Amino acid sequence: MIIKIYENLCKGIKGCGNCIEVCPKKLFINSGNLNKKGYILPKIVDPNQCIHCKKCELICPEMAISVLEESG
Amino acid sequence: MIIKIYENLCKGIKGCGNCIEVCPKKLFINSGNLNKKGYILPKIVDPNQCIHCKKCELICPEMAISVLEESG
Amino acid sequence: MSSGKVDNEQKIRFCGLGGMGIILVSVILGKAAIYDGKNALQTQSYGAEQRGTKVKSDVIISDSNSILCPIIDKIDILIALSQEAFDFYLPDVKKNGLIFINSDLIDVNENETYVKIPATSLARKLDNEKVSNIIILGALIKKTNLVSSNSIIHSINNTITKNNREINIKAFETGYNFS
Amino acid sequence: MSSGKVDNEQKIRFCGLGGMGIILVSVILGKAAIYDGKNALQTQSYGAEQRGTKVKSDVIISDSNSILCPIIDKIDILIALSQEAFDFYLPDVKKNGLIFINSDLIDVNENETYVKIPATSLARKLDNEKVSNIIILGALIKKTNLVSSNSIIHSINNTITKNNREINIKAFETGYNFS
Amino acid sequence: MRVNLSRNGDFSIRGEWLKVKKITVDDILIPKLTFATGNEAIVYGALLANCRFFAGYPITPATEILEGMAKYLPLLDDGICLQMEDELSSIAAVIGASWNNFRTMTATSGPGFSLMQENIGYACMTETPCVIVNVQRSGPSTGQPTLPAQGDVMQSRWGTHGDHYVIVLYPNDVQESLSLTIRAFNLADKYRVPVILLSDATIAHTREKLIIPNQKEVEIIPRVPVTIDVSKYHPFRTGFVRPTKVPEMDRFGDEYHTYLTGLTHNWKAYPTPNDQEVHEKLVKRFYEKIRDNRDDIITYEEKYTKDAEIIVVSYGIPSRSALVAVENARQKGHKVGYLRLITIWPFPHKKIYNLSLDIKKFLVVEMNLGQIFHKVNEYSRGNCEVEGFFKIGGKIPTPQEIFKMIKKR
Amino acid sequence: MRVNLSRNGDFSIRGEWLKVKKITVDDILIPKLTFATGNEAIVYGALLANCRFFAGYPITPATEILEGMAKYLPLLDDGICLQMEDELSSIAAVIGASWNNFRTMTATSGPGFSLMQENIGYACMTETPCVIVNVQRSGPSTGQPTLPAQGDVMQSRWGTHGDHYVIVLYPNDVQESLSLTIRAFNLADKYRVPVILLSDATIAHTREKLIIPNQKEVEIIPRVPVTIDVSKYHPFRTGFVRPTKVPEMDRFGDEYHTYLTGLTHNWKAYPTPNDQEVHEKLVKRFYEKIRDNRDDIITYEEKYTKDAEIIVVSYGIPSRSALVAVENARQKGHKVGYLRLITIWPFPHKKIYNLSLDIKKFLVVEMNLGQIFHKVNEYSRGNCEVEGFFKIGGKIPTPQEIFKMIKKR
Amino acid sequence: MTSTIEYLRNNYLRNDLLPSIFCPGCGNGQIINYVLHAIDELKIPKNNIVLVSGIGCSSRIPAYFDTDGIHTTHGRAIAFATGIKTTNPKLDVIVFTGDGDLAAIGLNHFLQAIRRNIDITVICINNENFGMTGGQASPTTPMGSFTATTPYQSIEHSFNLAFLAKTAGAPYVARWTTAHSREAINSIKKGLKKKGFSFIEMLSPCPVSGKRFKSSHEYINYYLNNSIKYSDKFRDETSSHLFSSLEECFITDHEGKIIIGEIVDIDKPDFHVLYKKLKEAAKNEFWKSRQ
Amino acid sequence: MTSTIEYLRNNYLRNDLLPSIFCPGCGNGQIINYVLHAIDELKIPKNNIVLVSGIGCSSRIPAYFDTDGIHTTHGRAIAFATGIKTTNPKLDVIVFTGDGDLAAIGLNHFLQAIRRNIDITVICINNENFGMTGGQASPTTPMGSFTATTPYQSIEHSFNLAFLAKTAGAPYVARWTTAHSREAINSIKKGLKKKGFSFIEMLSPCPVSGKRFKSSHEYINYYLNNSIKYSDKFRDETSSHLFSSLEECFITDHEGKIIIGEIVDIDKPDFHVLYKKLKEAAKNEFWKSRQ
Ligand SMILES: Cc1ncc(C[n+]2csc(CCOP(=O)(O)OP(=O)(O)O)c2C)c(N)n1
Ligand SMILES: Cc1ncc(C[n+]2csc(CCOP(=O)(O)OP(=O)(O)O)c2C)c(N)n1
Ligand code: SF4
Ligand code: SF4
Ligand code: SF4
Ligand code: SF4
Ligand code: SF4
Ligand code: SF4
Ligand SMILES: [Mg+2]
Ligand SMILES: [Mg+2]
Secondary structure, eight states: OEEEEOTTTOOOTTTTOHHHHHOTTOOEEEEEEEOTTSOEEEEESOGGGOOOOOHHHHHOTTOOEEEEOTTO | OEEEEOTTTOOOTTTTOHHHHHOTTOOEEEEEEEOTTSOEEEEESOGGGOOOOOHHHHHOTTOOEEEEOTTO | OOSSSGGGEEEEEEEEETTSOHHHHHHHHHHHHHHTTOEEEEEEOOOTTOTTSEEEEEEEEESSOSOOOOOOSSEEEEEEOSHHHHHHHGGGEEEEEEEEEETTTOOOOTTOOOEEEOHHHHHHHTTOGGGHHHHHHHHHHHHHOSSOHHHHHHHHHHHSOHHHHHHHHHHHHHHHHOO | OOSSSGGGEEEEEEEEETTSOHHHHHHHHHHHHHHTTOEEEEEEOOOTTOTTSEEEEEEEEESSOSOOOOOOSSEEEEEEOSHHHHHHHGGGEEEEEEEEEETTTOOOOTTOOOEEEOHHHHHHHTTOGGGHHHHHHHHHHHHHOSSOHHHHHHHHHHHSOHHHHHHHHHHHHHHHHOO | OOEEEOTTSOEEEOSOOOOOOOOOHHHHSOOSEEEEEHHHHHHHHHHHTTEEEEEEOOOTTTHHHHHHHHHHGGGSTTOEEEEOSSHHHHHHHHHHHHTTTOEEEEEEOHHHHHHHHHHHHHHHHHTOOEEEEEEEEEOSTTBEEEEEOOTTHHHHHHOSSSSOOOEEEOOSSHHHHHHHHHHHHHHHHHHTSEEEEEEEHHHHHOEEEEEOOOGGGSOOOOOOBOOSOGGGOOTTOOSSSSSSSSOOBOOTTSSSOOEEESBOBOTTOOBOTTOHHHHHHHHHHHHHHHHTTHHHHOOEEEESOTTOSEEEEEOSTHHHHHHHHHHHHHHTTOOEEEEEESEEESOOHHHHHHHHTTOSEEEEEESSSSSHHHHHHHHTTTSSEEEEEEOOSSOOOOHHHHHHHHHTO | OOEEEOTTSOEEEOSOOOOOOOOOHHHHSOOSEEEEEHHHHHHHHHHHTTEEEEEEOOOTTTHHHHHHHHHHGGGSTTOEEEEOSSHHHHHHHHHHHHTTTOEEEEEEOHHHHHHHHHHHHHHHHHTOOEEEEEEEEEOSTTBEEEEEOOTTHHHHHHOSSSSOOOEEEOOSSHHHHHHHHHHHHHHHHHHTSEEEEEEEHHHHHOEEEEEOOOGGGSOOOOOOBOOSOGGGOOTTOOSSSSSSSSOOBOOTTSSSOOEEESBOBOTTOOBOTTOHHHHHHHHHHHHHHHHTTHHHHOOEEEESOTTOSEEEEEOSTHHHHHHHHHHHHHHTTOOEEEEEESEEESOOHHHHHHHHTTOSEEEEEESSSSSHHHHHHHHTTTSSEEEEEEOOSSOOOOHHHHHHHHHTO | OOOHHHHHHHHHBOGGGOSOSSOTTOHHHHHHHHHHHHHHHHTOOGGGEEEEEOSSSGGGGGGGBSSEEEEOOTTOHHHHHHHHHHHOTTSEEEEEEEHHHHHTTTHHHHHHHHHHTOOOEEEEEEOSSBTTTTSBOOTTSOTTOOBTTBTTOOOSOOOOHHHHHHHHTOSEEEEEETTOHHHHHHHHHHHHHSSSOEEEEEEOOOTTTTOSSSSHHHHHHHHHHHEEEOOSSSOOTTOSEEOSSTTHHHHSOSOOEEEEEEEEEOOOOOHHHHHHHHHHHHHHHHHHHTO | OOOHHHHHHHHHBOGGGOSOSSOTTOHHHHHHHHHHHHHHHHTOOGGGEEEEEOSSSGGGGGGGBSSEEEEOOTTOHHHHHHHHHHHOTTSEEEEEEEHHIIIIITHHHHHHHHHHTOOOEEEEEEOSSBTTTTSBOOTTSOTTOOBTTBTTOOOSOOOOHHHHHHHHTOSEEEEEETTOHHHHHHHHHHHHHSSSOEEEEEEOOOTTTTOSSSSHHHHHHHHHHHEEEOOSSSOOTTOSEEOSSTTHHHHSOSOOEEEEEEEEEOOOOOHHHHHHHHHHHHHHHHHHHTO
């Protein structure tokens, strides 16, 4: 599974953090990194555990997460 | 029973006629007379039959009917 | 001062009660004037508050083709269909003005030189009390030649719904032939 | 041309990000100037669209008592609390203008003669990161004597809710005594 | 006939069912020579001008326009008439429908016109063509609902907040009610601006001779559609295809994607509410697209002004008294002229200025307490006296009254 | 503290409960020397003027006035603040509450001001005192919601339908925002007319020194209550007890029975919508009660006009740039004067006319495309040149720009 | 001895304005009659009454009462009333409004005042059309009606105002026709006594503009024979007339029966009580912050 | 291979306007996400879509879509949409509106469009406050809330918009929170397909102005744990949150559970079908009268 976070779009886990909240596998965590706008980005811990439920992709207000099956 | 029709107030049985409609004793009828404004007035046939239900008094849009117990 | 070219203007007022067809008859007259190639203008008293009471409708007919001023002070011809309206508007008639009344509904002094038409009785004879307005119109046209009879017929045809045309034309003829 | 009596006006800009207390600190300064018997005026960039991004707040302090014109082109003193805002507003500073920065958050060339205050670290020492704005204010007053310290304390007392007064006064003193 | 609605919304028509043939405006508008009111003439004018959407709310003395549209528009294949819940929504629906390439109209009187003000500004800002009829009655407030007045003339120019420009026309008889309605639609489309057609209770309810043109005799100046390649399209790009300050106008539902906003926006239609230059350019263009074309837009009627010492300025219903008064005065040897405004806004300031140079006095006759008076006063620049004859309360100034004013000096 | 509502609507206050002592405006408004925004100053002014009812709807840049009133009015025993569903209802509630002998206010900006127009006319017609604040932002339509403009100056005079009159004031700093708010209430009560207080986004959001007077230092000119015998009372009887065109004002709930209507009404307040004379008398009285008292109502600030060749006319926020420019120009030897309108309507036409006789030029500085310009143009009667410097888009004209215009000739 | 009706007229009405401007047979007169009875039976002091209305024939009602009254702008009566009641909660504020005034242009203010639970009594004279402007369709005009603006029949569904009031949270809601004199009087009395918003919808004859019937007595007859008492069995909250199901309004002739009765009667704290409490809490907080 | 989300963005959005002006964690972005999924799954042609909105943060949504769009005036979106849809019934018209835009200033137009059964889909982004102007109370703000205009707590009851829509007669009504992604997408799809008015109310985070929570994930968590599916057992049609009875909102803490689910899903002829039929009848009558 490829889980991509579009860092330029993400508005940060401080005001948002929805991805962290909804992933049933708890795959999103605080990366500690800031993007250009100063937002703290999430990161993925273990993409292989992903069950492709797409909850993260749907819940993201910035459409900043894509979940893609690796085969592509 | 005194049933009084205030002729200057009545707007006529043509557009209204509510008194004729509601009296359970059918005591109101067309008088054939016109008032000053040209409205055809109702009249009472037999006040003694009145059961003092006051339906006529209440239904009249012009407050042009009064039902009064004679004793007064 | 008049409301336009003084000499070729006629100011006619129809009056009566709501429901008597006052506006209708005035429109028929005005339209007929147009068909005759004249100019005409019609105004009416209009008020949310004037229900069930007196109605007036004024028609100005002019030979000129220019715009008319809708303000009317004195009238040339009064056509009254009810007592109340008659009493109210009588003072507005010019000296030597013409006056038509429905003599079935309006009491006037015997000696007055009004044109008296028993329009209600005549209408009843036609089995339609509503057309007394048109009966008086017939009498008006006969007496004054304000517009041509043909144009009135044409106007009735263009104004009144199909079902009622015939009776109205009959009413017009009745009034026209009365006297 | 200036926005009033040229000589006795000081134009000070605070800038940073939303949440850094930019407006609060500028209001405290302006109010203190008033208490000192001076005149002051404060404006801020305000926009429904400017959430979460940079904020600026300008204070004009004047010795005269006449009305001030709120338009500002060049500023005398810049106080910057974030890099982005610093970069953006630097060009607005007059030649020989004074510049105060939170050196914990803003990288500048070593040789620049800016007044560098490690406000965040100092604030952390007070166990309250939020007061870095007031710490810089302390440094500003020490350096410029724009207004009296007493008036600042008075202003803090009149502006900040009871529970937070003490820590802010402490922060002011920390900044004032830094260097 | 009685129509009945069935479960699926099918109509079952009781009585005879006829083959339903398409109806044209010409089919509806016969006879061509008729005796009609001003309100009816506006309805006919709108139909002839290809107005196919009307949304309105009843109000005296404009109601018959809604009633007429409700009667005729359903007969036309693309016609639709809505009675809305109020005037706020009426003007909103009219602006919305305009973007489906419909010519759209609403009609109201003072109280409703006041309620429409916010969205009139929106129409200016989005450059949406539409026609708003205000049949004036006597105000302020509910006032005299059935009587004529001219109290909304300044409001029609300045009623919404912020700088904006509209075009305002005002007929003085029934025939002109028809022709100016058509012109209103043409100007609206040509300049992409709301056009306000003023009338008053008297014109609205007076019947006069009306000659109804055939559809094909009516000149239609349609809005200019977008022709540019989709990739180059931007909603408020002006001067690109044609050298004009009026952007070409798209419609909803085609391959051009148009975004509209009441916020200050750039030529891409993107909101830029903090950009001073964009705003200035945008709003100045709204002014200029009207002001640059004053000669095309402004019309008036002028009589006996050549040698006049006094010129009576009027518009709408009192102009008919004014003309009678002027003609009578002329007959009696007074050197009086007659100027009737047909376009009220933009105001014919040059005309007033030029006339002011040669006369002694303007006499401005209005059914309000002085509105256009102030414009005449402004543009006469002190060159001549400016006097007002103002009459309110629902009665029209009479020729006699105006004559008296003329004679006064 | 956290308040919780119980079944019967009883509040149970969690935490300490204190004896609830009456609060005065002076209790609230300390310290007396402060640093406040224009919007805050309006709130303080309203409280000091005894305004005890506010109804409004949020809108940038006026929202802080509603928020301030929502914070302070509940503290005062007779204070009440309502956030209504829109501006239509806000002004309606404000007019209604005024008849309970409350001083009432609402505050809005352009879009909301447009929506209030119908009921502003109603307030004129029923002669209901109330104060309407319009903190101007840049229009038309949604425009530039956070930026200042002066685009609603003509609308504030002409925005509602029908002839009417209002009073319009416009401060140019924070202190004056407070004092003119008080004056607005006094004028509203004195003349029984809605008073519009214009401001703009810059004055509204700029903080300046503000000295808050004590309650007892504030002059209150209350409405004149009815004193006549009940049997002789009629709501719109003027000149009976006092020789004035302003009727004495009753309140709801006492033994005088007052009926109000937006229809034309006679002195008994009975609707007489078909009576020409009654209407004329009524509406002319609305004009006259203002016009006869122009000297009381009109204020302006004047500097260096005695020997001036050019006079800069301005009002509101750009007047601050204008003053700087004028003073700089004076220093450089230009004969320039400064005239700032404080009362916008009624317009100080005599002042303009008199000044026009002795100068070469008026320079009218506005943040619109020319509104008061036209009034200056009108009343200078061609005696001098009238030039406009108009700047829109949310940026204030700078002293430099105005100076350049002064120097131009 | 004066009769009740004479006493009511003389005591409460401006006799110099009678007879009213209403057309012969207009239901507005009946409403005046019922309200007078209610006020009198409750012995509400005349000085305490403020009558508020918008624009429409029905909105002309307050003029006839010798009390305080305010005839406002179209649709805004309830917003005016909100200002009046909140600044003097002791007043008895009654709003007279038409179906156009209330359900077309004024619907929003109606529902918001209910939401706030302002303690006023709103009487809607629902003649199912715009009477004053000459008989145009209103939001309560039954689907299928011919009116001045629906010459080919109305195709719009109609509101049931009583049910909207219920859903918005009104503590007292009743619906009657003018044929139900005594019931109406009783509901008006209940409404006046109710603490909080009360709504009384009155189906009312308009023989001149509405024209469903030519004369009032035909309406009365129709009302008496075609109304049915509200109960859980007969409720369809989407239509002003009664249908057993929504679809019925399309398959049957367009007019079902008229639902009448008391729709809601509950207790609920009103705005004024809550605001008073709010003030106490606010003052408390103020003094605490000033300690 | 592009991911779904990238495809959606590239195909439907104006990428040059991203990232949006919305605050971090704002629910408006989620609504965009859900609507894109719905449109794409239904394969609605982009050229056929018109997005309409009023004024408010949520009303800025249409700007981001590369389709026709119209950002109108505060409260009037649905009235504009009525003009658009009736003159071209083939368009897919979606209205984005906030709780202030819809339930305060715009409530009347909402209910009237439902009454007419105009075939549009209205999505209300209900963040229970006026976001754009800085967090004032709205008609859906729960009683007892502290907001910028209710510094001592709100004492006004709140509307349940879904139930108002139901009572006014909407054939499709659903209510979800932004935490219910898939359900929301499905309801939007149903709404778009429904012939007639469809209403989807979305409870949505506003961490900046609404401030119930400081960050979006707290809202999501709250929504997931405090919502309950609508059924006949759990219905109280007077409050936006769930109470077993009306009184409960006074005796318990002010927040009950959030009712979610499909509230109405029925069939009912829409305005456009009826208007077409009306035209046929009118034409028929015309030609008959001309015979
Ligand atoms: C803003 C505004 N729009 C329209 C009108 C015109 N108008 C007057 S009364 C009325 C309708 C009244 O209907 P309703 O409330 O049902 O009262 P009714 O006359 O039937 O009693 C309308 C539309 C107005 N006065 N003001
Ligand atoms: C006529 C008018 N009144 C007031 C405003 C100010 N205003 C802008 S947005 C808004 C409230 C928006 O609230 P909501 O619809 O809930 O949208 P949100 O910002 O919460 O998404 C208001 C009152 C306006 N633009 N126009
Ligand atoms: S698709 Fe599901 S499991 Fe995979 S990262 Fe996203 S939320 Fe977690
Ligand atoms: S949900 Fe999206 S915007 Fe929010 S933190 Fe995660 S990636 Fe960033
Ligand atoms: S009181 Fe009753 S019985 Fe007597 S006349 Fe009246 S209606 Fe008839
Ligand atoms: S009910 Fe009254 S108004 Fe009607 S006819 Fe009888 S007496 Fe006359
Ligand atoms: S039109 Fe109808 S509502 Fe109006 S007064 Fe006449 S009958 Fe009554
Ligand atoms: S204020 Fe609230 S609704 Fe508006 S963008 Fe920010 S989070 Fe979203
Ligand atoms: Mg009605
Ligand atoms: Mg919201």
